[in-house]
Amino acid sequence: MDNFSPVWSAIELGWNFSQKKFPEIDSGYSVSRVSVEHRGAYEIMGETGQREAALDTRLRDSALSQLDYPAVGDWVIHTKNARHDRRVLITEILERDSIIIRRSPKQEPIPQIVATNVDILGIVTSADQPLDERRLERYLVTAFSSGVVPVLIVNKSDLKGTVQRANYVRTQYPELEVLETCGIHGSEGLGIQEITGDGLTVALTGSSGVGKSTLVNRLLGEDIVRTGEVRADGTGRHTTVRRQMFALDAGGVVIDTPGLRELQLWDGSGLNLVFPEISEFVDLCRFSDCSHNEEPGCAVLEALSSGLISESRISAYQDLSHDLKELRTQIEIYERSKRHRRDARP
Template identity: 35%
Template sequence: MTPERFTPELLALGWTDDLQEALNGALDAADPQDRPDLHPARVAGVGRSSLRLWAADGEHDALLTGAMRQDPDTQPVMGDWVIAQTLPDTPKRRVTALLPRRTTFARAVNGGLGRQVITANVDTVLIVTAPDQDFDLPRLGRYVAAVQASGAQPALILNKTDLTPDPQRYLTELGALAPDAPLHAVNARTGAGLGGVRALLRPGLTAALIGSSGVGKSTLTNALLGREAAQTGGLMAEGLGRHTTTARTLYRVPGGGLLVDNPGLRDIAVWDPEGVAADPARIEEIAADCRFRKCTHTGEPGCAVQRAVARGEISAGQVQAYQARRAPARRGAGRPRR
């Protein structure tokens, strides 16, 4: 252990004992002459061939080694911790290694056989929706499953509560998706209900916002930061918000914590290594006991598949991988079984 690595700056960025142990191992394996020039840093911005890093001594631009650029499993993403080497005669640094990820938020690609990592080392993912045409319970269920498969904790946020006279109806449906997850009704534009959301942002922890375009993620980001950091759009026809976030951005939250604002996700196919080898026949056997004939296995009452997930008989990722191999999910519940 090298206590000097536990600086207040690194701790504020989410530095942990596990990361320190991994760093120590990497330094032990490095050339002794290089060790003084190797330092941990967190990825705060991702370009095509360069990164923006936050480190104990400030912000730095960094280049990737050729091997890291070619291997998608070692390409750093927003939120990753890396080892960066200082270079002579240039302010830029070179990323030499990727430190182990505590959580990995990813989506399935290529029919569920591959994955695209979106963010890493996130503690809580705020799933944002609104009581308008965006409110799609099956899709929100897939968001929840993706967060759970990542290792992070989901939190459900109903924004724009002024759009409905009965927000409780929406909250009840959201709560059924993840009964143990924090659930908050807010109006980011006026600040109503934000106290509970702010409580989720604590020193050393990282939160991320996900949701489809126009649900008010940028407005919520600005409200949580207390400043106009993220660009917001006006309203389109029928009260729908405009999409404004086009790249992932990492922010420092006043009072401690970090916040990632993600571009809008139209939908997500859940990546879970266990789900790749899921037995469709097993899930279909369980689904035969669902209350609804066309159950989507996301938030309907009487869903036998979700009961099996809660009991640990199958994983949420297995269910989502199974659904990804079927026809596109039907919206809403079907008729009760007779």
């Protein structure tokens, strides 16, 4: 890669000096941001340009889980001078302001980082695909649990039904910001520009075929990310196969992510924020571990029978609560199995 051009300052890549002190480092080191994650290698962006990087041995050996490795969006300290393979060495991952995590698609119950240091999670949908409210709820729980602000982006506003979908979501989720965009018509009036720039880090997620990569290209002003056609049944093909961060001329960055067929939760701390009308009754239940199914003294079920909560919402809440409980059980079994295997070693 070209080690001289282009280069980016920390401010251009989203570092907020008014809220976070910049690290003091030796002259032989620099601070950059991870833009692409490969198997065993990384691409980083910063004041020394766009570089290829690898992990320092000490950092790699100290990692206890996937969460201890660099991910797209991370700020890292690295050597300025490259090794013989032209890669600089990442020696430290700076403290993360936020971390978006989902359960890995692998069989083992382990976490997978989607992106870090994100300010806004743009959940992209489009009128030519059915609105999956259960999936939307999972995105919202993930966003709130990760400490980022969710924004729903209804793309392809030139299609019939876009306004109706946007208004429906606004009715169902009054506190959720909803934008209508049309990436194919160029950057003018794009809509998504309302939440980009000013040093913000915006990650785009959603199903395949909703136009995430097209939106990224419009923001960049050129076709850098490959886009694909939508099948006749409305589903999309996976054209984005990796997470990648891009710097915007207006400042800040956008992170493009592959289309997700499913989103399995890892952290449920944001559940009550997605279901506020239910959470206000949860603490009133007679039993602290109430599952809100058939227990006596369940304030949630009483609210349901009184018409204060809709049946569809309580059903969605119960499903997500059950999934999170199952996940905790699977993690306990997995960790116990790992300890047994470790203890059995000679």
